[in-house]
Amino acid sequence: MNAQDLPTPTTTRPAPGKLLFEAPRRGKPPRHLADLSPADRKRAVTEFGLPGFRAAQLSKHYFERLVDDPAEWPDVPAALREQLYKTFFPRLMTPVREITCDGGTTRKTLWRLYDGALVESVLMRYPDRVTMCVSSQAGCGMNCPFCATGQAGLTRNLSTAEIVEQVVAGARELARGEVPGGPGRVSNVVFMGMGEPMANYKAVIDAVRRLTDPAPDGLGLSQRHITVSTVGLVPAIEKLTAERLNVTLAVSLHAPDDELRDELVPVNTRWKVGEVLGAAWDYAHTTKRRVSIEYALIRDINDQAWRADLLGKRLRGKLAHVNLIPLNPTPGSKWTASRPEDEDAFVRTLEAYGVPVTVRDTRGREIDGACGQLAAAG
Incomplete structure (x- = not known):
């Protein structure tokens, strides 16, 4: 069957203020x-x-x-x-389109799944590593207003194999020398593509095990080179803590106060900032792994000096690292990235509190492959 013959997916979009924690019921992908x-x-x-x-x-x-x-x-x-x-080895996904930038070392692939649902993955080759950014859901039900994926709504959860196949496909490209730089290997995987990984918990954890099981049972990646992100589903963070894996937990915080985070990350109406960070500190204490705090800087929305100060106070002395993300543009968005001077001031404030902080590389922005831009438009 050709990709164009596959059925068009239906997409469930959350009503304003409504979150979809359960994926719509659809047929299961074939067993792989x-x-x-x-x-x-x-x-x-x-x-x-x-x-x-x-x-x-x-x-x-x-x-x-x-x-x-x-x-x-x-x-x-x-x-x-x-x-x-x-x-x-049933065919689970078919490449629809691949676009590249950075001399071909950043590659975004649009996949059509067996039922017509669309997802995207991104391969990023650096001098010292190759990172795959993978999707865990087709669409997303978290409804964050500044994220293209969140505005698309949730189609369905991906199966374990559909997640793993994204990485294996990238590994094949590298092994065959199809990515500039010669033959190589995937070294890092980040669950920061489409979807909320913790809302598809079992498939994501099983995928982590397939990626990290020693060869030939799995790809043999280090657990320390796997990052699982979440907007803050506290019960799932607690489950992940109990797994005692050595993966990095990334919390998409985006605001240090509940009033603003209720708007930017609607799941905050269920689990507040203090609860989310409390679960994150429990994870750090149990695993001895530093938590990554993701914070998209949005001009005049969450980049004020007092919010930097509050974030510094919340994170001071904790096993945490802040990834500041200049907001990536998405079609129709009313928000944009912070001014350079405000970004610099935010960094200096966090550093004054002794909080490690970096400004994330916006690699892939020109192909809509950066954080918050994956929309899987066919």
């Missing part, structure tokens, strides 16, 4: 090898009527060798290859 734990793969292969060691072979070809053609499985009998491929 990446949906399964190593033990479940062995069980599935056995149920297929084959010895369990075939599961390890399939895992090696997918996660370690990064091949996507069963003809390149020399250790699997030719008579079995096609049927195993159809059973364990």
Whole structure:
């Protein structure tokens, strides 16, 4: 089936002030090898009527060798290859469009999923690392007014395999030398694409395990090189703390006071700033991992001196780092990035409180691939 033959997705948009914490019910994507734990793969292969060691072979070809053609499985009998491929590697996503900038080292891909839903992922190659920004939902139900994804509404959750496939696709491009800079590997994954990762908790955590399981069971990435973001779903942060993973937790805060955050991040009407940060400090205490505080600087909205002061007081002495994000433009938005002098003053105030702070690179902005710009327009 060609991409243009797939059905057009329906999108649920939240009414003003309403949040969608549950994805609309839709058919499940076909089961894929990446949906399964190593033990479940062995069980599935056995149920297929084959010895369990075939599961390890399939895992090696997918996660370690990064091949996507069963003809390149020399250790699997030719008579079995096609049927195993159809059973364990159904086509979940089809690339619709890839656009690049930074000499081809930043690449945004628009994917059409098996049911026609659209998502985007971004590969960013730096001299010392390659970061994949992946989507966890088609659209987003958090309704943050300054974010293009949030304004699109929520279509559905992605499956574990649909998340993993975004990374594997990037890994293949790198391994084949299709990204300028020669053959390479994905080193970092950030769950900062479309969607609220904590609203698709199980699939995201399972994806983290597939990405970090040692090869050939998974891609073998370091947990310390995985970042999972959230707008502040406190019960999910508490669940993540109990997992005792070594991933980085990123909290999209954007305002230090409840009055403004209620407007910028509507989930704040349910869990206030103090509750969100309290859950984040519990995560930091348990894991000894520094929490990343994401803060999009919006001109004359959240960049005032008194808000910088309040943020510094809230974060002083905590195991935290602030990522200041110059607001990236989105179509029709009434807001824009802070003035350079206000940005500099904000940084100086946080530093005066001893809070580590950096201003995030706006890489990918010209292809609408930067923070808050992913909209998956077909």
